[in-house]
Amino acid sequence: MSQAAHNFEVNRRVVFYNGITGDYILTIEGLLSVTPEDKKLSVIVKTGPNQYKKHYLGVSDNVTWFCEQIESVPADPFHYRVVFRPTTIIPDVQIKTR
Numbered sequence: 001m002s003q004a005a006h007n008f009e010v011n012r013r014v015v016f017y018n019g020i021t022g023d024y025i026l027t028i029e030g031l032l033s034v035t036p037e038d039k040k041l042s043v044i045v046k047t048g049p050n051q052y053k054k055h056y057l058g059v060s061d062n063v064t065w066f067c068e069q070i071e072s073v074p075a076d077p078f079h080y081r082v083v084f085r086p087t088t089i090i091p092d093v094q095i096k097t098r
Contacts, residue, residue, distance in 0.1 A: 004073060005032070005033070005034075005069070007033075008031040008032070008033060008046040009031070009073075010031070010069055010071075010073055011029070011030065011031060011069070011070040011071050012029070012030070012031075012032045012034070012067055012068065012069055012070060013027060013028070013029045013067070013068050013070050014027070014028045014029075014032060014034060014041070014043055014057075014065060014066070014067045015027050015065065015066055015067075015068075016057060016063060016064070016065045017063070017064055017065065017066070018062060018063055019062050019063070019064060020062045025063065026057065028043055028045060028055065029070065030045050030046065030047075031045065031046040032044065032045055032046075032067070034067050039058060039059055039060075040056055040057060040058050040059060041056070041057045041059060041065055042054065042055070042056055042057075043055045043056075043057065
């Protein structure tokens, strides 16, 4: 399920919440890939067949975030997949011609 979400196959919602005021600061919904980093969150949103937008969101002592899956997805305990990243397996090779 995590791999499917990272590959923009699952609708999700990310909410930034101010713990002092109790207010929602920001909400992003859609086909999201979420990557937590040190004191920030990277969110990539799929906006079209081959279109994406990337957002960096900061986190502080009083601002936190949570991500929820909006709808359920089928999960088969006997099905699995292996995803290879071609650029990792075969690096960018440049050939010089004379």
